[in-house]
Amino acid sequence: MDETEPSPLPFPTSLCHRCAAPPKYVRTKTSTFILCPLLPGKYPPQPVLRCPLFRPRGTHE
Numbered sequence: 001m002d003e004t005e006p007s008p009l010p011f012p013t014s015l016c017h018r019c020a021a022p023p024k025y026v027r028t029k030t031s032t033f034i035l036c037p038l039l040p041g042k043y044p045p046q047p048v049l050r051c052p053l054f055r056p057r058g059t060h061e
C-alpha cells in the first residue's frame, strides 16, 4: 500500500482509485471529490463500482 496520501480518500471501494485515467482529487476543507478526466460529467456518482472507461493502473503492457 502507498501511504503517501495526506488524508483518507473518500469512497475506498471506488474503482476510480485504481484507475489509470487518472482521477484527480479535489480537496476542500471538509471533503475530497474525485474528478474523472474522461467522463464528460467529471464527477460520477460515487462510489463507482463499474465503469466502462476503467483501465487498471500500474500495468505496463
Ligand code: SF4
Binding pocket: 015, 016, 017, 019, 020, 021, 022, 023, 035, 036, 037, 038, 039, 044, 048, 051, 052, 053, 054, 055
Ligand atoms: S474512467 Fe471511470 S473508473 Fe476511471 S476515474 Fe473515470 S469514472 Fe473513475
